[in-house]
Amino acid sequence: MPLTGVRVLDMSRLLPGPFASMILAGLGAEIIKVEDLDGGDPLRWLAPAHGDTSATFTALNRGKRSLRLDLKSPRGRDLFIDLAGRADVVLESFRPGVMDRLGLGFDTLHARNPRLVLCSISGYGQDGPDRLRAGHDLNYLARTGVLAISGGAGARPAIPGTQMADIGGGALGAVIAILAALRLAERTGTGAHCDVSMVDGMLSWMTPHFAAAPEGVAAHAGTMLLNGAHPCYRVYMCADGWITVAALEPKFWVRLCELLGLPDLRDAAFATGADAERVAAEIEDVFLTATRAQWRERLGDEDVCCEPVLSIEEVLEDPQVRHRGQDTGEAPTWFPVRVGERARAPSGDPPGYGANSRALLAELGVTDNEFERLVAEGVTA
Numbered sequence: 001m002p003l004t005g006v007r008v009l010d011m012s013r014l015l016p017g018p019f020a021s022m023i024l025a026g027l028g029a030e031i032i033k034v035e036d037l038d039g040g041d042p043l044r045w046l047a048p049a050h051g052d053t054s055a056t057f058t059a060l061n062r063g064k065r066s067l068r069l070d071l072k073s074p075r076g077r078d079l080f081i082d083l084a085g086r087a088d089v090v091l092e093s094f095r096p097g098v099m100d101r102l103g104l105g106f107d108t109l110h111a112r113n114p115r116l117v118l119c120s121i122s123g124y125g126q127d128g129p130d131r132l133r134a135g136h137d138l139n140y141l142a143r144t145g146v147l148a149i150s151g152g153a154g155a156r157p158a159i160p161g162t163q164m165a166d167i168g169g170g171a172l173g174a175v176i177a178i179l180a181a182l183r184l185a186e187r188t189g190t191g192a193h194c195d196v197s198m199v200d201g202m203l204s205w206m207t208p209h210f211a212a213a214p215e216g217v218a219a220h221a222g223t224m225l226l227n228g229a230h231p232c233y234r235v236y237m238c239a240d241g242w243i244t245v246a247a248l249e250p251k252f253w254v255r256l257c258e259l260l261g262l263p264d265l266r267d268a269a270f271a272t273g274a275d276a277e278r279v280a281a282e283i284e285d286v287f288l289t290a291t292r293a294q295w296r297e298r299l300g301d302e303d304v305c306c307e308p309v310l311s312i313e314e315v316l317e318d319p320q321v322r323h324r325g326q327d328t329g330e331a332p333t334w335f336p337v338r339v340g341e342r343a344r345a346p347s348g349d350p351p352g353y354g355a356n357s358r359a360l361l362a363e364l365g366v367t368d369n370e371f372e373r374l375v376a377e378g379v380t381a
Helices: 016-026 055-061 074-085 106-112 137-143 164-188 198-205 207-215 250-259 273-287 292-299 312-317 319-324 357-362 368-376
Strands: 007-010 030-035 065-068 089-092 117-122 193-197 233-237 242-246 306-308
Touching: 007 016, 007 074, 016 030, 016 055, 016 089, 016 117, 016 164, 030 074, 065 357, 074 106, 089 164, 106 117, 117 164, 137 164, 137 198, 164 193, 164 198, 193 198, 198 207, 233 273, 242 292, 250 292, 292 306, 312 319, 357 368
Parallel strands: 007 030, 007 089, 030 065, 089 117, 117 193
Antiparallel strands: 233 242, 242 306
16 A cells, blocks of 8 residues: 555544545555544534434544543653654644643644654634634635635535535645655654645635636626536426536537537527527427436537436446446445556444554553553543
8 A cells, every 4th residue: 555554543523634634544544533522523423314423424434443632641751752753643632732732832843853744724724813713624715715706607606515615625635735744754764734724725715716816807707717607517307307508629519519409509609698598598408308317328528528416325326427436335435546456445334432552552562550550640541
């Protein structure tokens, strides 16, 4: 596996950090979840349940190990520093400054292990006037302009159905930063502190729109090439749901018009304003005459860039989706990248809360008697 031999101490919670460490685990890294003694990762207890554990927690934490440790106690702090001395990466998602207050800031960890990579995921980054501001995915999408260009023209901004900032800005940004920092440590022998901001991640996604703004190109919901301004890139209603049309290239649009029996619209792909609404209405009238499945059959394998909007249940039964998935024991799982045959979604059960505490601390020389004493003192469990 590409990351075989890499050990990650994952102090993060909820979605961004655990998603990032799930990707690292699929690339071969060993992931140790470092959890507190007050419930650990809140995702453990989030409904719906998968057996005795949250289904969401199970999906994100297969194949990891769990260590319960009170990092506010001197002994817990020292044990963590010792673990960091044997690790390659520490991943955390506290607010800026928390690691320093715990006595676990980058300088401290780096002094113990010069090759260590510390990756910090936060909403606004480690510096700036809003670095301590609380927030969640929807707030970050609002602050970066993503919501302003979502939904229909003049309508309420649409809330995305998946956590874009958490995953795209936080989790995947962290994976990229960690891989780059590991490569740097390999070359130089020195680790780095990776500052991953979910807002920065979403701002990077908005780069094309920011680049166009000084040129006078407006970026508003329903007025742009890729958010509904033109008939060739829209969502249309069918008899039983919705179908997407993304026929941007002329050859796709012309062929679609022919198949819909609307050859007179072949030059109207990029109509705007009232003309765009007239053309779209003609197209939707045709789509309304059949179901999504019927349109899929009628359009067949034609290059027209049309796909039905599927429900979650329909997605899980889709032949292409099922072909690309892998069986992890309970249900198919999908991994975002393939590195030859050596990158797959982690399998197995998620770790029990603190299930590996004794074994992991034993690596540091903690005997069974000392472990029991640490449990009694509230340092671990």
